[in-house]
Amino acid sequence: MQNFKLLFVHGYTASSKADWYPRLTKMLDELGVEYAVPDLPGGKQPHSREWLEIIDREVKASDKPVVLIGHSLGSRAVLLYLDQYKKPVRAVLLIAAFANRVENATRRGGKAYPDFFEHFLGIDAIKRLSESFTVLHSLDDDSIDYEQGKTIAEDLGAKLVAVEGRGHLYKPTNAELVLQTLRDQLGF
Numbered sequence: 666m667q668n669f670k671l672l673f674v675h676g677y678t679a680s681s682k683a684d685w686y687p688r689l690t691k692m693l694d695e696l697g698v699e700y701a702v703p704d705l706p707g708g709k710q711p712h713s714r715e716w717l718e719i720i721d722r723e724v725k726a727s728d729k730p731v732v733l734i735g736h737s738l739g740s741r742a743v744l745l746y747l748d749q750y751k752k753p754v755r756a757v758l759l760i761a762a763f764a765n766r767v768e769n770a771t772r773r774g775g776k777a778y779p780d781f782f783e784h785f786l787g788i789d790a791i792k793r794l795s796e797s798f799t800v801l802h803s804l805d806d807d808s809i810d811y812e813q814g815k816t817i818a819e820d821l822g823a824k825l826v827a828v829e830g831r832g833h834l835y836k837p838t839n840a841e842l843v844l845q846t847l848r849d850q851l852g853f
Contacts, residue, residue: 667853669755670727671700674720676737676761676835677711677778680704684736688840698853699729711738713745713781720746730755732851733795734843737761737809737833740817741769741781748786753794756850757823760801760843761834764813765820788820798823799850801843803831824850 671693673686681690681702693700701723705716720742724731731754735743740762747754763769763782770782792798798821802814811827818825826846831839847853 667698667851668729669699669732669851670729671698671732671734671847672720672723672727673700673702674716674733674735674739674742675702675705676735676739678709679736679739679835684835685837685840685843688837689843692840692844696853699727705739705742709777711778711781713742713778716742717746717749721750721752724750724752724754732756732758732847734758734847735760735762736835738763738778738781744786744791744817745781747791747794751790751794755795756797756799757795757821758799758801758843758847758850759814759817759823761806761809762800762802762814762817763809764816766813792821797850799826799846800824801826801828801834801846803828803834805830806833808833 686702703719733743740759765786767782770779800814800818800823804811
């Protein structure tokens with residue numbers, strides 16, 4: 666039994682039933698790893714406050730140290746959570762991650778998720794809230810360019826895992842890569 670709980674924060678318009686989550690959670694079940702993949706509200710117009718409240722509820726409910734894993738917009742939500750709630754976690758994995766840029770609010774016409782990018786995050790304070798940070802990003806990401814992932818990895822002092830040919834890392838076939846990255850980071 667592992668002494669941590671994985672908390673996944675999905676991306677924009679995703680859910681626990683989308684992308685690689687069903688495939689990955691089946692593998693985690695087989696390994697006996699505790700996890701949660703909450704379905705976050707808002708659809709095409711999510712609000713960060715609602716997402717952060719759900720993340721906080723999940724963190725508080727865990728009797729084990731939490732590992733936060735955010736994909737795409739979920740990567741920003743994870744960092745916003747640490748920035749605003751200041752709760753230490755065991756580790757952080759950011760997948761297809763945004764850089765700490767407020768201009769990301771203008772993506773998708775500025776109407777999709779602007780309140781996720783209202784201010785710059787306090788990166789120095791965030792770095793003290795986790796034992797380790799890892800960023801997994803594909804060099805050919807067609808949604809959030811690789812430079813954003815590289816930049817946030819540098820800002821956080823994170824290990825950067827760069828892969829090729831994986832696009833935005835949302836396809837079910839990426840489940841094994843996500844699991845291996847977690848195993849490398851956490852040693853299980």
